[in-house]
Amino acid sequence: MIAIIDYNAGNITSVARALQNIGQDFMVTDDTVKLDAASHVIFPGVGAAGEAMAYLRNKKLDIWLKDYLKTGRPLMGICLGTQIILDYSEENNTPCIGLIAGSTRRFPETLMSHVRLKIPQMGWNSVKMLRSHPVFENIPSEAEFYFVHSYYPSPTDREVVLGTTDYGINFCSVLAKNNLVAMQFHPEKSGRPGLQILKNFCTWRPS
Amino acid sequence: MISKRIIPCLDVRDGKLTKGIKFKGNVDIGDPVEAAREYYEQGADEIVFYDITASSDKRDIMIDVVRRVAETIFIPFSVGGGIRNLEDMRKVIHAGAEKVSVNSAAVENPQIITQGAKAFGSQCVVLGMDVKKVNVSDKIPSGYEMVIHGGRIYTGIDALWWAKEAENLGAGEICLNSIDADGVQTGYELNLTRMISENVKIPVIASGGAGKPEHLADVLTKGKADAALIASMVHYRTYTMTEIKQYLKEKGIKTRLFW
Numbered sequence: 001m002i003a004i005i006d007y008n009a010g011n012i013t014s015v016a017r018a019l020q021n022i023g024q025d026f027m028v029t030d031d032t033v034k035l036d037a038a039s040h041v042i043f044p045g046v047g048a049a050g051e052a053m054a055y056l057r058n059k060k061l062d063i064w065l066k067d068y069l070k071t072g073r074p075l076m077g078i079c080l081g082t083q084i085i086l087d088y089s090e091e092n093n094t095p096c097i098g099l100i101a102g103s104t105r106r107f108p109e110t111l112m113s114h115v116r117l118k119i120p121q122m123g124w125n126s127v128k129m130l131r132s133h134p135v136f137e138n139i140p141s142e143a144e145f146y147f148v149h150s151y152y153p154s155p156t157d158r159e160v161v162l163g164t165t166d167y168g169i170n171f172c173s174v175l176a177k178n179n180l181v182a183m184q185f186h187p188e189k190s191g192r193p194g195l196q197i198l199k200n201f202c203t204w205r206p207s
Numbered sequence: 208m209i210s211k212r213i214i215p216c217l218d219v220r221d222g223k224l225t226k227g228i229k230f231k232g233n234v235d236i237g238d239p240v241e242a243a244r245e246y247y248e249q250g251a252d253e254i255v256f257y258d259i260t261a262s263s264d265k266r267d268i269m270i271d272v273v274r275r276v277a278e279t280i281f282i283p284f285s286v287g288g289g290i291r292n293l294e295d296m297r298k299v300i301h302a303g304a305e306k307v308s309v310n311s312a313a314v315e316n317p318q319i320i321t322q323g324a325k326a327f328g329s330q331c332v333v334l335g336m337d338v339k340k341v342n343v344s345d346k347i348p349s350g351y352e353m354v355i356h357g358g359r360i361y362t363g364i365d366a367l368w369w370a371k372e373a374e375n376l377g378a379g380e381i382c383l384n385s386i387d388a389d390g391v392q393t394g395y396e397l398n399l400t401r402m403i404s405e406n407v408k409i410p411v412i413a414s415g416g417a418g419k420p421e422h423l424a425d426v427l428t429k430g431k432a433d434a435a436l437i438a439s440m441v442h443y444r445t446y447t448m449t450e451i452k453q454y455l456k457e458k459g460i461k462t463r464l465f466w
Contacts, residue, residue: 013303017278047328109408117209118410118433120330122380124210124252124463142465144210146283148305148330166208189283189305191247191466 002026002202003038005065005081007055011046011188015078015198018188022199032064040202041068044188045080049104049151050092052080062097069099069180074204076135077182082153082175085182091151100177102155111168120150127163127173127185135181135200136163136174143193145185147173152184179206210463211427212252212434213451214412215441217242219288220259222268224442240275246441247280249448250466254280255308255382255412255436258288259357270302277303287335287382293322300327308382310335311355314362314369317376324377333412334378338366338399339386351399358386367402374407381407382436384414392418392439400430412436420446420454427460 004015006028019026026042029035043065045052056062065085069075077085084096089104096104111117124144129136152171155161162181163174173184181201187194217239218225224237243254256276258269266289273286286299287308296307296319307327313320313334323332337358343350349367354360370381383403385396395416404411413432417423423435440446452462 013301014277014305017303018281020278021281046330119408120379120410121209122330122410123212123433125208140465144463144465147209148283189281191282193465195281 001038002040002042003035004028004042004044005035005061006030007045007052007059007061011044011079011186014186014188015042015044018195018198019202022195022202024199024202030059030061032060035064035068038073040074040076040204042076042078042201043081043085044078045082045084046148047080048091049080049084049089049094049096052084053094053096056084056097065097066099072179072206074201074206075180075182076201077180078188079149079184079186082182082184083149083151085180086153086155089151099180100155100160100175100182101157102153104151105154106151107167108169117168120148121167122148124190125165125167125173125185127165129163129174130161133162133176133181134204134206135176135197137200138196139193145183145187145190145194147185149184153182208461210252210461211432211455212412213423213448213455213462214253214255214434214436215242215246215251215448216255216257216414216436216438218257218259218438219269219272221265222272225259239272240279242442243276243284244279246448247282250452250463251282251448252463253282253434254284256284256286256288256304257308258286260289263289270298273299273302273304285333285382287333292319293326296323296327296331300331306331306333306380308333308335310337313373314353314355314364317372320373320376320378324379329377329379332378333380333382334370334373335382335384336366336370336403337384337386338396340396340399349402351402354386366399367406370403370407374409378409380410380412382412382414384436385416388416389414390439391416394418394422395426395430395432395435397425397430400426400432404431404433410434420451423451424455424458424460427455428458
């Protein structure tokens with residue numbers, strides 16, 4: 001069974017509707033006993049790091065996620081759910097879960113390309129894949145994904161960077177390590193390529 | 208690099224799709240859920256709904272439309288029109304919209320922006336601005352005045368001041384509509400769009416005046432808009448999304464071309 005972690009973080013309904021659309025059974029829960037029975041876990045999120053971490057700690061979901069990852073079963077982070085799996089976020093100066101070494105940083109105020117760039121980045125952008133990954137199978141390189149964010153993941157170990165995106169700076173938009181895959185964009189709002197990523201994740205069996 | 212967004216705008220009244228010319232003479236032209244599906248499949252980057260339902264007892268029809276749209280399309284969409292308070296915002300967001308747009312209510316009660324941003328995040332709160340060109344004065348130094356209640360009430364508020372104020376209050380995006388250009392199809396208000404876009408950090412969606420793909424190219428380059436709203440030119444099948452995006456590509460403007 002696929003589980004979506006319910007932690008009062010905004011886009012859970014959107015992720016649920018996307019899974020419905022691809023014909024995937026799932027549960028939405030914050031109950032760690034039920035989560036223990038999940039084959040795959042999706043950790044979504046929209047909102048602020050500070051409040052999200054407070055909620056997760058209160059429900060002991062931060063500890064649960066660390067233990068879950070050790071079982072080798074697949075975990076997918078989305079947006080805020082990606083940012084807070086790092087050690088620390090500059091948003092509200094928040095110590096985070098620490099599944100991946102590194103921090104989540106704010107876009108610099110003077111973000112430039114040929115014009116001054118807006119913060120948040122809001123809209124469609126592409127991802128340059130640095131290597132292949134089962135969750136990104138059948139995704140053409142010209143596909144674009146929907147981003148809404150003012151902060152970006154900055155992992156310490158470059159080995160975990162699976163994809164990068166250019167927004168004035170080149171940032172890590174997808175990271176992957178063993179049974180973990182996490183992305184800054186919203187697959188549930190990225191049209192057909194996004195639905196394909198969710199489909200790939202639901203059948204992913206990490207070796 | 209980020210793509211410029213092309214956003215069809217659907218006016219909805221009593222659950223039916225309409226398109227007005229200068230806010231008057233609306234005619235029913237279809238089912239909003241079907242229209243949303245069609246634009247999604249044609250490559251729309253986002254969809255904006257404006258609920259122009261007059262009577263408040265029929266407002267829940269729109270919530271049902273939002274729910275059905277959310278089950279049908281997997282791109283972001285926003286809903287505006289008749290949002291009066293935090294509870295109205297909550298209903299729309301819980302029904303499945305990514306963003307909610309506040310217009311008259313934000314002018315009358317600016318705290319709704321801050322409350323919305325706190326409850327749902329800034330990215331959920333779009334400031335809708337209906338703007339009319341007026342003579343430059345001490346009160347309206349930019350020469351553009353905020354107009355509310357569907358173009359009926361002049362507020363005496365300067366549009367540029369209000370855009371910056373709303374950004375400070377927590378708005379995550381601005382949807383900027385020129386009443387002078389709305390429905391006329393002779394091009395966006397480029398001066399207004401550039402002025403607002405250059406003076407805020409948040410993204411600006413240009414609205415009002417699109418009749419030809421050239422108009423989009425102009426507002427996305429000279430007008431410095433991050434996104435362009437379109438209505439008549441696609442509602443009446445004069446152009447398809449693909450034709451518009453192809454034209455923009457030829458002009459060197461990056462949009463999303465694979466979906």
